[in-house]
Amino acid sequence: MSQIESAFGIYIHWPFCAKKCPYCDFNSHVRDSIDHDQWLKAYLNELRYYANETSVNTVTSIFFGGGTPSLMKPVVIEAILEEIKRLWTCSESLEITAEANPSSSEIQLFEDFKQAGINRLSIGVQSFDDAVLGFLGRLHNSKEAEKAINAAAHTFDRFSFDLIYALPDQTPDQWRRQLSDALQMAGDHLSLYQLTIEPGTAFHKDRVAAANEDTGTELFEITQELMDQAGLPAYEISNHARPGEESRHNLVYWRGQAYLGIGPGAHGRLMGADFETEMIHNFREPEKWLELASTKDLGMQKRRALTAIERRDEIVLMSLRLTEGLSADHFHTLTGTDLADTLDQDRLQALEKVGFVSFGDGVLKATKEGRQRLNAVLSHLLV
Numbered sequence: 001m002s003q004i005e006s007a008f009g010i011y012i013h014w015p016f017c018a019k020k021c022p023y024c025d026f027n028s029h030v031r032d033s034i035d036h037d038q039w040l041k042a043y044l045n046e047l048r049y050y051a052n053e054t055s056v057n058t059v060t061s062i063f064f065g066g067g068t069p070s071l072m073k074p075v076v077i078e079a080i081l082e083e084i085k086r087l088w089t090c091s092e093s094l095e096i097t098a099e100a101n102p103s104s105s106e107i108q109l110f111e112d113f114k115q116a117g118i119n120r121l122s123i124g125v126q127s128f129d130d131a132v133l134g135f136l137g138r139l140h141n142s143k144e145a146e147k148a149i150n151a152a153a154h155t156f157d158r159f160s161f162d163l164i165y166a167l168p169d170q171t172p173d174q175w176r177r178q179l180s181d182a183l184q185m186a187g188d189h190l191s192l193y194q195l196t197i198e199p200g201t202a203f204h205k206d207r208v209a210a211a212n213e214d215t216g217t218e219l220f221e222i223t224q225e226l227m228d229q230a231g232l233p234a235y236e237i238s239n240h241a242r243p244g245e246e247s248r249h250n251l252v253y254w255r256g257q258a259y260l261g262i263g264p265g266a267h268g269r270l271m272g273a274d275f276e277t278e279m280i281h282n283f284r285e286p287e288k289w290l291e292l293a294s295t296k297d298l299g300m301q302k303r304r305a306l307t308a309i310e311r312r313d314e315i316v317l318m319s320l321r322l323t324e325g326l327s328a329d330h331f332h333t334l335t336g337t338d339l340a341d342t343l344d345q346d347r348l349q350a351l352e353k354v355g356f357v358s359f360g361d362g363v364l365k366a367t368k369e370g371r372q373r374l375n376a377v378l379s380h381l382l383v
């Protein structure tokens with residue numbers, strides 16, 4: 001029997017932002033006007049459609065992501081949450097997160113978001129340095145970032161903020177100072193991402209280069225050192241929390257558990273009989289999804305069962321991001337198969353020998369060194 005409790009998450013995607021950041025490859029768009037009522041109806045249609053087949057699950061987490069969901073009207077958030085609670089049983093410790101940006105108008109709405117039902121806020125701070133915020137194309141400044149954090153700490157029991165590091169020319173000393181300062185304001189969770197230049201972004205087009213690999217590795221090590229000292233160790237490659245304060249919703253993904261994705265570009269994983277797992281992908285383009293979800297109740301583009309190998313690969317790929325790794329018991333609960341039997345023993349042993357993974361006591365883990373080069377480790381392991 002797995003030690004990991006069963007979980008079922010619902011993700012709601014709001015695809016709009018006030019401005020597109022030059023490094024962003026999320027499904028986010030800028031529009032002059034948005035009909036919030038029409039969007040609400042479409043979200044409710046899609047929720048009702050999936051409730052028919054998933055209402056036996058107890059919802060353990062809800063996540064409003066984007067885009068910038070703090071631009072949603074609080075009444076829309078409230079109506080979505082009321083409908084979820086009407087359609088499903090929700091866990092007593094239901095985690096309801098919304099992502100927010102630190103602009104003044106959004107800060108003023110934090111109390112309304114709380115009244116609407118949000119109980120955890122994740123703020124896109126990215127940096128406390130105005131020059132860096134300008135480089136990243138953010139609309140807020142460092143003062144607003146601090147205000148947003150103070151307001152979140154005052155309003156919500158649980159909050160987190162994101163920072164981006166490994167910027168061009170960022171030195172280890174600078175990052176050490178910036179992260180130490182940030183820790184003075186942190187709650188019990190921080191997300192710390194290295195800048196990556198993704199195809200299709202303005203940074204990619206302009207050939208902006210992130211920090212080189214050696215500097216990136218050094219900055220990553222500084223991050224682990226400072227976060228360990230602060231009592232917020234990494235529980236995932238880029239996510240750090242005081243034990244017990246991890247994002248329950250994101251753990252659903254990394255632990256290969258079931259979730260619904262509602263909204264444009266959202267994806268879901270539903271589990272059926274005989275360990276069958278279906279993947280669902282929605283249309284990405286906001287207006288296309290809106291039209292379908294308004295008229296046909298759902299904006300789904302693709303739905304199919306994963307093969308056993310696809311399912312194994314995604315479970316291993318996601319869970320090796322976690323410090324806790326992947327227990328053979330949990331893998332068996334998800335797939336009905338034996339983890340060791342599904343892996344190539346020669347390849348596994350080669351990775352153990354060089355110290356990139358361990359498989360002791362029935363738990364497969366990437367070591368700290370392994371997590372730093374996880375893509376290479378996975379492509380060697382998953383054949």
Ligand code: SF4
Pocket residue numbers: 016017019020021024025026028066067068101124
């Ligand atoms: S605010 Fe976030 S989602 Fe929106 S464009 Fe910037 S990085 Fe992307």
